[in-house]
Amino acid sequence: MESQRYSDEDLQEFKELIMKKLELAKADYNQIMDTLTGRTSNNVDDTSPTYKALEEGSLTQSKEELTTMAARQQKFIQGLQAALVRIENKTYGVCRVTGKLIPKERLRAVPHATLSIEAKNMRDHK
Template sequence: MEENVNNAQEKVRYSDEELMEFKELILEKLARARKDLELLNENVSGGDNNADDTAPTFKVLEEGSNVLSKEENGQLAARQYKYIQNLENALIRIENKTYGICRVTGKLIPKERLRAVPHATLSVEAKMGQKK
């Protein structure tokens, strides 16, 4: 197998077998992310918690807390939606056989980074260069 002979720096792209491994990982993360997004959306759009039988002061505090919680859940849902889009884009890159190639350096992103952040499009080197 030629992948064992060449190191990651010499390879131009990941093999089809490696891409399939990443695809499985991404599909698992995508399924989990969609479930999480569904739960967040339910919390954002969910009805009130029926505080009708409580004191007016408590009801005002409870409503304020609910609004804040819904705002936080809305922000989390937006982040989760973006994460899902990034994972879907990674699947497209797998189909195009460009997955794992750094947008800046053109080198392969190490497998360890892709396992941790499967939607990564930048190597750590390029990411650090952006922050400067």
């Protein structure tokens, strides 16, 4: 049985979408890391008294939150990079459980998805 797959045109469209998301995700990650490591530039916001109070009052909590955000962002970037590999292999958009095509709407919303909603629901109900 021939496995279903998206056309090269569809794959190209998804590749462009993923590349844009990847670029933004990397920029966000770098921004988080800059904040975490204190490499941010001293812009005008730093002189704002409100900003200072927030900065001093929640520094520890912020570091934890930033670390969590950075880890999440890194996982997202890895997911997008893996999706690009699947595009190259022409296996992108195929559910790894059911083998059916994941609907385009889902892939546009979650471009690194490897499960159809059907498979995700089956997994979540176990």
